[in-house]
Amino acid sequence: MKRIIIFLLAFVAIFPIQAKPSYKGTVKPVIMIDAGHGGLDIGTKGRRPYCEEKRIALSTAILTKKYLDQLGYKCVLTRSTDVFLPLATRVKKANVARSSLFISLHYNHSPNATAHGIEIFYCDTKNSKKIAVASQRLASNVLQQVIKRTKAKSRGVKKGNFYVIRETKIPAVLLEGGFISNDNERTNLKNSQYIDKIARGIADGVDHYFKS
Ligand SMILES: [Zn+2]
Numbered sequence: 591m592k593r594i595i596i597f598l599l600a601f602v603a604i605f606p607i608q609a610k611p612s613y614k615g616t617v618k619p620v621i622m623i624d625a626g627h628g629g630l631d632i633g634t635k636g637r638r639p640y641c642e643e644k645r646i647a648l649s650t651a652i653l654t655k656k657y658l659d660q661l662g663y664k665c666v667l668t669r670s671t672d673v674f675l676p677l678a679t680r681v682k683k684a685n686v687a688r689s690s691l692f693i694s695l696h697y698n699h700s701p702n703a704t705a706h707g708i709e710i711f712y713c714d715t716k717n718s719k720k721i722a723v724a725s726q727r728l729a730s731n732v733l734q735q736v737i738k739r740t741k742a743k744s745r746g747v748k749k750g751n752f753y754v755i756r757e758t759k760i761p762a763v764l765l766e767g768g769f770i771s772n773d774n775e776r777t778n779l780k781n782s783q784y785i786d787k788i789a790r791g792i793a794d795g796v797d798h799y800f801k802s
Pocket residue numbers: 626627633634643696697
């Protein structure tokens with residue numbers, strides 16, 4: 591009996607019970623999560639507490655992958671370590687992996703220290719109008735769920751012409767998950783439980799995108 595229990599426990603550990611995926615069809619959508627910056631490119635930074643954008647973006651990406659995997663999606667990261675990746679390499683990775691969605695993760699900076707909140711960008715000048723419309727829908731789903739989890743201020747869905755969201759051939763968004771230049775938000779961003787909320791929100795947003 592004891593052996594059977596040990597066997598069952600090992601089985602559950604190897605094959606964890608997964609939530610039923612929400613997407614339609616049998617092909618798992620591949621979600622490409624892109625942690626902005628990396629290596630020598632720190633991104634923006636702040637002091638007290640000391641905070642680098644590249645590091646928070648990477649922890650958010652790794653946690654987002656965990657939650658997307660749990661929801662039954664296949665999630666690929668453009669970088670999973672602290673390395674520098676040119677923008678063209680990020681786009682190429684997304685296009686080569688035949689991913690379904692591209693989500694780039696960044697944190698914000700403003701000379702105005704009171705600026706705070708979360709915003710998300712999509713590109714409406716992509717070569718396909720259909721993909722631009724899907725990008726906007728992805729943006730609003732992700733932002734809504736991230737705000738729901740974090741209770742941060744929503745700065746809205748915005749149009750942006752950033753290279754990674756313009757050149758990817760799939761629906762793509764760029765999330766600015768909070769201001770490193772704002773004292774309160776920087777303190778939140780140094781808290782792993784807060785980053786966990788952002789990551790869960792992104793995964794929920796992707797799930798809602800496929801459900802709607
Ligand atoms: Zn950035």
